Amino acid sequence: MEVGQKRVNMLGEDETELRLGLPGGGGDHVAAKNGTHTAKGSYNGKRGFNETMDLKLKLSSKETAAATVDEGKDLPKERNLLGGSGDSVKPPPAKAQVVGWPPVRSFRRNILAQKSSTGGHEDAAFVKVSMDGAPYLRKVDLKMYKSYQELSDALGNMFSSFTIGTCGSQGMKDFMNESKLMDLLNSSDYVPSYEDKDGDWMHVGDVPWEMFVDSCKRLRIMKGTEAIGLAPRAMEKCKNRS
Amino acid sequence: MSHDPAEMSEDDERPPPADRGRAEYADQVLENVLENVLVFLTCRRDRNSVSLVCKSWCRAEALTRSELFIGNCYAVSPARATERFERVRSVALKGKPRFADFSLLPPDWGAHFAPWASAMAGAYPGLEKVYLKRMSVTDEDLAVLARSFPRFKELALVCCEGFGTSGLAVVANHCRQLRVLDLIESEVTDDEVDWISFFPDGGTSLESLIFDCVECPINFDALERLVARSSSLKKLRLNRYISIGQLYRLMIRAPQLTHLGTGSFSPSEIVQQGDQEPDYASAFAACRSLVCLSGFREIIPDYLPAIYPVCANLTSLNFSYANINAAQLRSVISRCHKLQILWVLDSICDEGLQAVAATCKDLRELRVFPIDAMENNEGPVSDVGFLAIAEGCRKLQSILYFCQQMTNAAVVAMSNNCPDLMVFRLCIIPRYRADRITGEPMDEGFGAIVKNCKKLTRLAVSGLLTDRAFSYFGQYGKLVQTLSVAFNGDSDMGLKYVLEGCSSLQKLEIRDSPFGDSALLSGLHHYYNMRFLWMSSCRVTRRGCREIARQMPGLVVEVFSWNNNAQDRGEENDIVETLYMYRSLARRVDAPKYVEIL
Numbered sequence: 040m041e042v043g044q045k046r047v048n049m050l051g052e053d054e055t056e057l058r059l060g061l062p063g064g065g066g067d068h069v070a071a072k073n074g075t076h077t078a079k080g081s082y083n084g085k086r087g088f089n090e091t092m093d094l095k096l097k098l099s100s101k102e103t104a105a106a107t108v109d110e111g112k113d114l115p116k117e118r119n120l121l122g123g124s125g126d127s128v129k130p131p132p133a134k135a136q137v138v139g140w141p142p143v144r145s146f147r148r149n150i151l152a153q154k155s156s157t158g159g160h161e162d163a164a165f166v167k168v169s170m171d172g173a174p175y176l177r178k179v180d181l182k183m184y185k186s187y188q189e190l191s192d193a194l195g196n197m198f199s200s201f202t203i204g205t206c207g208s209q210g211m212k213d214f215m216n217e218s219k220l221m222d223l224l225n226s227s228d229y230v231p232s233y234e235d236k237d238g239d240w241m242h243v244g245d246v247p248w249e250m251f252v253d254s255c256k257r258l259r260i261m262k263g264t265e266a267i268g269l270a271p272r273a274m275e276k277c278k279n280r281s
Numbered sequence: 282m283s284h285d286p287a288e289m290s291e292d293d294e295r296p297p298p299a300d301r302g303r304a305e306y307a308d309q310v311l312e313n314v315l316e317n318v319l320v321f322l323t324c325r326r327d328r329n330s331v332s333l334v335c336k337s338w339c340r341a342e343a344l345t346r347s348e349l350f351i352g353n354c355y356a357v358s359p360a361r362a363t364e365r366f367e368r369v370r371s372v373a374l375k376g377k378p379r380f381a382d383f384s385l386l387p388p389d390w391g392a393h394f395a396p397w398a399s400a401m402a403g404a405y406p407g408l409e410k411v412y413l414k415r416m417s418v419t420d421e422d423l424a425v426l427a428r429s430f431p432r433f434k435e436l437a438l439v440c441c442e443g444f445g446t447s448g449l450a451v452v453a454n455h456c457r458q459l460r461v462l463d464l465i466e467s468e469v470t471d472d473e474v475d476w477i478s479f480f481p482d483g484g485t486s487l488e489s490l491i492f493d494c495v496e497c498p499i500n501f502d503a504l505e506r507l508v509a510r511s512s513s514l515k516k517l518r519l520n521r522y523i524s525i526g527q528l529y530r531l532m533i534r535a536p537q538l539t540h541l542g543t544g545s546f547s548p549s550e551i552v553q554q555g556d557q558e559p560d561y562a563s564a565f566a567a568c569r570s571l572v573c574l575s576g577f578r579e580i581i582p583d584y585l586p587a588i589y590p591v592c593a594n595l596t597s598l599n600f601s602y603a604n605i606n607a608a609q610l611r612s613v614i615s616r617c618h619k620l621q622i623l624w625v626l627d628s629i630c631d632e633g634l635q636a637v638a639a640t641c642k643d644l645r646e647l648r649v650f651p652i653d654a655m656e657n658n659e660g661p662v663s664d665v666g667f668l669a670i671a672e673g674c675r676k677l678q679s680i681l682y683f684c685q686q687m688t689n690a691a692v693v694a695m696s697n698n699c700p701d702l703m704v705f706r707l708c709i710i711p712r713y714r715a716d717r718i719t720g721e722p723m724d725e726g727f728g729a730i731v732k733n734c735k736k737l738t739r740l741a742v743s744g745l746l747t748d749r750a751f752s753y754f755g756q757y758g759k760l761v762q763t764l765s766v767a768f769n770g771d772s773d774m775g776l777k778y779v780l781e782g783c784s785s786l787q788k789l790e791i792r793d794s795p796f797g798d799s800a801l802l803s804g805l806h807h808y809y810n811m812r813f814l815w816m817s818s819c820r821v822t823r824r825g826c827r828e829i830a831r832q833m834p835g836l837v838v839e840v841f842s843w844n845n846n847a848q849d850r851g852e853e854n855d856i857v858e859t860l861y862m863y864r865s866l867a868r869r870v871d872a873p874k875y876v877e878i879l
Contacts (some may be wrong), residue, residue: 145384147650
């Protein structure tokens with residue numbers, strides 16, 4: 040409807056320019072009005088700079104898991120939009136998703152997403168995630184992700200608020216730089232590892248994704264210095280299994 | 282021959298020296314009498330009026346106020362509050378603005394309970410009850426509560442975060458007189474502490490244990506033993522880690538329950554045909570006092586008939602996590618003639634709402650939540666179900682309704698049929714959506730609500746609204762205290778109408794609407810009467826906000842900045858992303874870097 044259209048544009052040119060995201064969600068309404076795909080999960084107060092990371096991720100690659108940052112507990116539809124699984128899901132709506140709209144509290148969105156659509160009692164693959172130095176654990180449902188990349192992005196967002204502390208005063212600027220954060224998490228500074236069914240600690244990423252989901256019992260993001268020696272065992276196990 | 286004080290000159294208010302002792306004694310008697318009378322005054326608005334009469338009354342009121350309610354934790358400092366009110370036994374504190382629930386408030390903004398906990402620890406040794414909403418509470422804060430108040434009885438944490446199971450363990454263990462532990466819609470960290478086991482052995486005084494929001498497994502055996510030794514337990518709301526089999530075991534130990542949250546309401550393993558399962562219905566039948574049912578977190582609808590025995594007595598039913606269809610809902614709701622409060626998912630469709638309207642003639646509060654929160658052309662509920670409710674549930678007082686489509690006609694119908702409406706919150710999910718049939722803005726519908734519902738105190742609007750709608754709000758919404766606006770309005774006039782017309786307005790929260798400085802400045806006469814104003818993604822500039830701050834020193838004007846850098850705040854003509862301002866007797870000392878206080 041014409042009036043509606045006008046309204047969207049009425050908010051001024053300065054509203055449509057892309058800006059750095061305010062920690063926690065400022066610039067994203069802006070991006071949304073541009074029609075870019077801001078599929079946004081909502082977040083809880085503990086995770087910081089979520090939306091900032093989303094904005095950066097979008098700039099670098101539209102297909103990455105911007106929507107799965109909400110600890111992975113998104114509605115299946117949102118994931119399909121990104122994963123491009125090709126089933127009969129509508130294409131992304133012209134009006135992009137906006138932060139905090141509609142005003143449904145995050146735990147209501149999350150909880151429903153945890154249910155399986157078959158109505159049966161399907162086990163989710165919840166594992167505890169701890170990060171060395173972080174004050175508390177988180178939990179993720181591995182079945183909510185389709186790849187290591189999605190999991191890595193979600194973990195990055197989940198623990199981003201803790202890495203701020205380690206960044207120092209320079210850290211704020213660095214932190215706003217997505218690649219630097221990803222470097223931090225992907226670099227030798229932090230190594231994601233997991234405990235498998237046999238109780239061994241393995242390097243995340245060494246086995247195919249499905250095998251990982253089946254065998255992972257818990258995740259630990261450890262400091263690089265402690266992760267030496269994990270990789271070779273992973274490869275051996277892989278050979279033994281195949 | 283003695284002077285009669287009553288005959289003394291009217292201009293002379295002080296009694297002559299000879300009589301001053303008598304007058305002071307009379308004052309003291311009056312104050313004592315007053316205190317004894319005021320003890321019975323519980324309504325805080327009445328108490329506020331009393332405290333304004335004169336200094337003596339103010340003192341007496343302060344000494345007799347036992348329930349302290351602070352609607353905005355930043356409106357007053359803990360020190361000032363505890364200095365004025367010396368004998369408080371119950372404290373209620375609210376922190377973050379409501380839009381924090383929708384990720385519009387950056388993290389670590391504030392609302393820390395810690396300074397209040399430590400102030401109260403010193404000032405109120407007899408403290409018994411604490412109610413916190415949208416506060417940031419740490420495990421250490423809970424430890425302070427547990428250590429400092431030997432008579433502590435009731436703790437309710439609503440929409441709070443920052444604490445975990447270790448904090449709960451400390452409360453469970455130390456608060457030996459605990460009657461109420463209510464965790465509602467709060468985020469609780471799993472620090473892998475078995476907090477249920479920390480309740481002391483032996484009988485407890487527990488009357489209410491609500492933990493349905495706790496997202497981690499519970500030691501069931503410990504819980505079962507706890508329920509068995511809590512003979513006063515009336516309210517029990519389990520989390521989704523409790524299976525229906527475990528629910529059964531708890532229910533047979535606690536048939537006296539009045540409020541039950543059923544946990545997952547599905548079995549923990551796959552149940553084959555022909556497996557022996559307990560007689561769930563009989564467990565429900567044994568709970569003769571049950572009036573409030575919730576939970577159903579992972580419901581398998583086959584188990585719904587188990588609750589039939591209690592339906593006739595139910596006054597409150599929360600199915601807002603239950604993905605059930607119209608027929609499944611009808612099988613339950615057709616038996617719930619006494620129902621007053623109903624929360625559901627829109628999976629029940631318009632048809633389900635028609636079933637509700639047909640049976641629940643006493644319905645006071647209805648909330649319909651969306652399963653799919655995306656903007657769509659159609660949804661399972663619409664103006665059809667809404668109209669059915671309007672026609673069937675004439676006693677409705679409060680409605681929260683999410684839908685994809687709505688018509689003015691349906692909203693007008695509700696305004697005419699439901700004169701008792703006090704809370705009207707309609708969320709048409711697609712922004713700027715017009716009347717489904719006429720294509721017109723939703724002005725007339727919402728306007729009818731404010732005009733016809735004479736008791737309306739809370740309003741949340743949506744859909745395509747022009748300034749005309751706001752003119753209606755200002756003209757008719759004289760009792761409206763809370764107004765929520767999102768993606769509405771044409772110009773500054775919209776906000777002006779509201780600020781100039783809604784004389785009872787206390788809480789105004791606006792997002793993504795084209796209201797700017799001129800509108801903001803039109804509310805100067807009223808801001809001291811309000812608890813807060815929130816405006817995000819509107820058109821107010823730093824200059825406008827600063828002008829407010831300049832003219833109204835009794836307000837704290839918070840503006841959230843683009844970067845964390847104090848030096849790089851932005852130009853005066855820049856539009857601010859978020860403005861949050863509130864009346865206050867204190868300055869914030871704990872604001873994070875991205876908050877600029879003008």
